[in-house]
Amino acid sequence: MSITAKKPRPKKCRVESCRASFVPKASFQTWCSPDCGVVIARAKQEKQRKSFAQRERREIKVRKEKLKKRGDHMREAQQAFNAYIRARDQIAGHLCISSGKPLDWSGNAVDAGHYRSVGSAPHLRFDERNCHAQSKQDNRFLSGNAVDYRIGLTARIGLEAVEALEADQSVRKYTIDDLKAIKAEYRAKTRELKKGHAA
Known part of the structure; x- marks a missing residue:
């Protein structure tokens, strides 16, 4: 008794722009013609190239992260x-904390100005009460415009909070892990703020 081989079933070509019906010569064949075979081979090569490039970018990122010093983490x-x-x-529509003038958000003219400077009070560098949007003019060229800053700050957060900031002499040491956590926290808070504002 002879066993007859099963005839292969027709398939549709895997190339999106083709999709022609064909009878494959082998079970793994997914293309209808040599031209479509070349298209599939190129697509596979491109996928492998992208995968390799992504893996390489991840490895470079990991290597760069390992090379970072504490100062780099502090800056970030x-x-x-x-x-x-x-x-x-900006979302709250605040004016410049020191001059009381409208801020120019169109370019790069607004700083996050600290009331007690990072140099004189590094422990307050990440205190939200101590930092407010300020024109570059006041922050950089008028050395923070401290007298007017205090007036604006008192109006915004109250005299008691301002005096608490002025009296704060606590020592805070930030580890690399602390700095990474601060960066992640404020990036997330900024995203959330912008998302909530856009909604």
């Missing part, structure tokens, strides 16, 4: 915190 945490302060005050 400060940038994330400052971005949150600017977003918070």
Whole structure:
């Protein structure tokens, strides 16, 4: 008794622009013609190239992270915190904390200005009460415009809170893990703030 081989069933070509029906010569064949076979081979190569590039980018990111010093983590945490302060005050429609003038949000003219400077009070660098949107003019060229800053700050958070900031001499040491957590926290808070504002 002879066993007859099963005839292969027709398939549709896997190439999106083709999708022609064909009878495969082998079970693994998913293309109808040599041209479509080339298209599939190229797509597979491109997928492998992208996968390799993504893996390489991840590895570079991990290596860069390992090379970072404490100062790099401090800078990144400060940038994330400052971005949150600017977003918070822009969404609230606040004026410049020291001059009381409208802030120019169109360019790069707004700083996150600290009442007690990072140099003289590093323990307050991530205290939201101590940092507010301020024109670059006041922050950089008028050395923070401290007298007017205090007036604006008192109006915004109250005299008791201002005096508490002025009296705060506590020592805070930030570890690398602390700084990473601060960066993550303020990036998340900024995203949440912008998402809530856009809704």
